[in-house]
Amino acid sequence: MFDLIIIGAGPAGLTASIYASCFGLKHLLIGKLVGGQMTLAPDILNYPGFTEINGQELTNKMLEQAKKRGGEILTDLVIDITKVETGFLLKTEQNKAFETKTIILATGVERRKLNIPGENEYVGKGVEYCAKCGKFDYLDKTAIVVGGGNAAAQTAVQVGHSAKKVFIIYRGTELRCDTVWAKHIAENPMIEVIYNSVLTEISGDGQKVNSVKIKSKNSQNQEELKDLVIDKVFIEVGGVPGTALLLPLGVKMDPGGFIAVDERLSTSVPGVYVAGDVISHKYSIEQITSAVGSGARAASLVFSFLKQSSAPTLWGSSQIKRG
Ligand SMILES: Cc1cc2nc3c(=O)[nH]c(=O)nc-3n(C[C@H](O)[C@H](O)[C@H](O)COP(=O)(O)OP(=O)(O)OC[C@H]3O[C@@H](n4cnc5c(N)ncnc54)[C@H](O)[C@@H]3O)c2cc1C
Structure with a gap:
């Protein structure tokens, strides 16, 4: 039984893992493509601390940090989530099953393409x-x-x-x-x-x-x-958020299929949290900075939920276990 399973290993999921380690949560990160969309970015110019960095390089740095803090990472695809008495049961493509008290969904967005001649050839070249x-x-x-x-x-x-x-x-x-x-x-x-x-x-x-x-x-x-x-x-023809997994749990979504959250970034189902591009655009922008911010926030909410804290705060809490 895990305290937390994070689904998705993009910047949101990797950050959630780093913070989950800081909070001392027994957690597992399951992601199909480590780095997510970030790996496709040839030249990141707007991530603070790096004047210019390649997406794969930033992925490697985040992955190294997540592992160093104690995060366990599994390359697999979650295909099913069901509610059970103690929390949630997750099943994966590789026929594995895990039980967890809480979930952070950080499965990102698959950007729509036009699928026309020249599109793939000139990505990053105009x-x-x-x-x-x-x-x-x-x-x-x-x-x-x-x-x-x-x-x-x-x-x-x-x-x-x-x-x-x-x-x-x-x-x-x-x-x-x-x-x-x-x-x-x-x-x-x-x-x-x-x-x-x-x-x-x-x-x-x-x-x-x-x-x-x-x-x-x-x-x-x-x-x-x-x-x-x-x-x-x-x-700019939109994207498909990876949120279908949460449909059977009854998590509220906006008309575009993005996850509806309240002002604290909580979903409508206790124990289910979200981070990154899957969050409704009212509270998030599809950027790495936004993904890492919400990843940290989601891990903080999980910690508070598990501790039954009534007022979750990231920075002020004396309960934070520094790793
Ligand atoms: C070409 C390109 C260039 C970009 N350039 C920049 C830039 O310069 N600066 C910037 O700030 N942003 C940039 N972005 C946007 C940025 O990459 C995204 O906003 C960010 O990666 C979103 O992070 P995320 O963690 O929410 O999701 P993603 O990065 O989309 O990661 C989602 C993760 O979930 C996994 N996943 C999905 N479904 C499942 C499942 N069922 N089970 C397990 N794992 C699953 C995926 O494999 C992946 O690991 C760019 C995007 C693209 C496409």
Whole structure:
């Protein structure tokens, strides 16, 4: 019987493990891909303490720290969770079963891809899934943003501060973003929305992206193909949170399938905590800093839950066992 099982070994899960060790919790971390999405980041520029670091290198450092603090890590996939009298029973792909008093779900998000020619080839060479992660300098650059929701609109506004031109490519007839973002877009002459359109191909010189093909429908509903010369492609078409495992437990989710939490980051089911990208966007942003913060917070909540403490606080508690 574990005090805690952490599901997911990205930055949120690894941080939760480091803190669980500090709190003296008997815990196990089960993750399919150690480092999670962080391993895909070629160049992390916004993680404090490192001016610039490769995602795999940051993963190795977090993993080493988690192990050094005493964390036990299993590379496996959790496929089932059931509520039992003493807590929860977890089953894995490798036919293992574990009992635990509490759970932290840190299974991240699988970002949607367009699955078009050139997309995989130019990831990190002009094709990005995260404008917040970039070099923040788009001066004299032309960018396209694919998508029509809040993430796409926010990216267009952010990039539109400095870029020469930003095209939003959206398949619908009206953006789905909040009105505040739609207003910023409408007021910025550098941003142009191309409606009824999809991206069909991304091209470049092998080293960096330089053009895209777009298929649009004109006012007579006829299809038109267009080439655009561009420097950057931001793909912001959402992602699928790894939260299906919690459905049978009745954990409340938001309409996008992300976990609903209260202001203390607790879920609707006692003993079940969450960290990282799976948390509803109201309380989290899809970034490594946010993931590590909520990983620490979740471990703190578990500690308080197990101690039956009524007022969980991370920094003020004298109950914290420093490892
Ligand atoms: C290309 C790219 C570049 C990025 N660049 C940056 C950047 O520069 N700066 C930044 O701050 N952020 C960046 N991000 C975002 C950042 O990587 C994520 O916000 C962060 O990794 C989320 O952490 P997480 O721990 O919540 O989830 P993830 O990193 O998604 O980790 C989830 C973990 O859960 C595991 N898992 C899923 N389901 C199960 C299951 N059923 N059983 C067991 N394990 C499971 C996965 O294998 C993985 O280990 C980037 C993302 C991408 C895709």
